[in-house]
Amino acid sequence: MTPAQLRRRSRITETVVEMLEETSPDSIQMRDVAERSGVALGTLYRYFPAKPQLLAAAMAAWNDRLSQRLAAERRRRPDRDARAGDVVERVVRLYVRQMKAFQRGPYFARLEVELQTCRDPFVVETLVERSAVNRSAVLEAMEGIPAERARLASLAIGSTMLNSLVLWTTDRIRFAEALRNVEDVCRLVLSDRPASS
């Protein structure tokens, strides 16, 4: 892929990211994406053979942007590092950060849900990659917890986060409740609790 092509490609995904800041994934049309990113419809389809793949790529771009911001933040304030504080605190911080990002970009939350439930193999592939990256961050924050238990805990927390996003984006709960769900489940699965709490 030539540099010009890479530029074109990322111009497209950036356009979609911009659009997702103000509209929902399913009201974004391929035509509009092509137009707004100054590319012909055929070209758009050369780069992204189907809409879900385009959206998945945009989601990945958004994610990368956030990771970079996170890394920069860490350099500035090492006290918020994934190693600061006790396990529960660290993990909560990690997930709360993700939730807050979704709060700022509700259409990204919808998209996340849509992609998670998407059967397109290409999309699944990008999901698997993203979850691998994510897993390592979570396991880092859970350092000190036995592997099997960490796996289960992150499954439970991740599932709760996704479910809370679903409930939030379908107006069944408010964002504050969604956030609290995630925090509470973190504590539930991570804290050693006395035999009768």
Added chain:
Amino acid sequence: MTPAQLRRRSRITETVVEMLEETSPDSIQMRDVAERSGVALGTLYRYFPAKPQLLAAAMAAWNDRLSQRLAAERRRRPDRDARAGDVVERVVRLYVRQMKAFQRGPYFARLEVELQTCRDPFVVETLVERSAVNRSAVLEAMEGIPAERARLASLAIGSTMLNSLVLWTTDRIRFAEALRNVEDVCRLVLSDRPASS
């Protein structure tokens, strides 16, 4: 609603349930539903103003059928009652049963996921109703656990179940793993565990 209309309505939903036994929700077409249930397309739309509502109604019908079967089973084998065994056992039994039902009807699993992420207010309404019914069954099985903790536990387990269904239906894990996820999370959130497990 006249009895004839009730009959017509349930003939439609039964047709959809039948179809869901062999095809995925999105390859079910409104035309076919109308035809197979011996009703005109316009009539179908009179009863169900949009496809998701029809699917939601079918899901509800399937659910009811299962609950009835469950109730019958209980009458026959009281040892499997929601009150038999310790808490963990009871809750596990409850969720495993649901998972197995989805295993038998994989397209219902897909539909469940699709409905959960659906924004149509009518669909959300039926979901809320179903979750209320479900909540009471879960709380019954969790008798003896403090209310707040029970709420959290069922949130975590329910979320894990949904997420596992998603992972399964998108071929990211096998059914056995999905099942194990749910069981393991049940144990994780329900058992009192020693301070260093």
Added chain:
DNA sequence: ACGAATAAAAGAACGTGATTCTATTCCGCT
């Protein structure tokens, strides 16, 4: 620097499936 190849542009055309509309016929009721 020249002529294939390959990529991009521009936009028309296609296809699918949900939804809506129209004209007609049927039923239950008084």
Added chain:
DNA sequence: AGCGGAATAGAATCACGTTCTTTTATTCGT
């Protein structure tokens, strides 16, 4: 009998993703 609300049958509409066609740049090997 006769009125009004269902139901029928099926055509018509519509939105959008996807594909195709034609024309115009680029790229690249030599």
